[in-house]
Amino acid sequence: MLLKNKYLEEQIAEYAVKHKENFYRLAYSYVKNADDALDIVQESVYKAISSMDSLKNPDYLKTWFYRIVVNTSLDFLRRQKRNVAVGEEILGSFDFGAVDSYGDFDLQRALDNLPEKYRTIVVLRYFEDLKIDEIAEILNENVNTVKTRLYKSLEILRVKLSECEEV
Secondary structure (H helix, E strand, C coil), X not given: CHHHHHHHHHHHHHHHHHCHHHHHHHHHHHHCCHHHHHXXXXXXXXXXXXXXXXXXXXXXXXXXXXXXXXXXXXXXXXXXXXXXXXXXXXXXXXXXXXXXXXXHHHHHHXXXXXXXXXXXXXXXXXXXXXXXXXXXXXXXXXXXXXXXXXXXXXXXXXXXXXXXXHC
């Protein structure tokens, strides 16, 4: 049993090192801060190794680990909500309605304004290139629910981006 745990721990660590950029990108898509994203990835690796007994089948390592990163990112955001009130006062002095000529910024802003349940699906599908069934497993959702939310999120993004073009 101890040998099996050691092997699984090595497998998890190897997987984390191999895909660290993907996990960083995913965490960064939530927190928008490089240091915080690195902390989330580090905490996710720690959580994965500490709770490796919950991984029943090593074939599901990918979706299991992504779920840990997503949940750790969401936990971080919940903890940070206490600090938002002060930050909003500072942000109030900026003019976010100003027109920019960079479509990527408009897309990023529209993506950031999506509700969490929609943004997560878009990020996992288009930025992490995961399949719908993998996303469903990561989020513990029905495949049809994921498809519906993906369609709705793309519709919301389309509307928001067309509004940006009109300005």
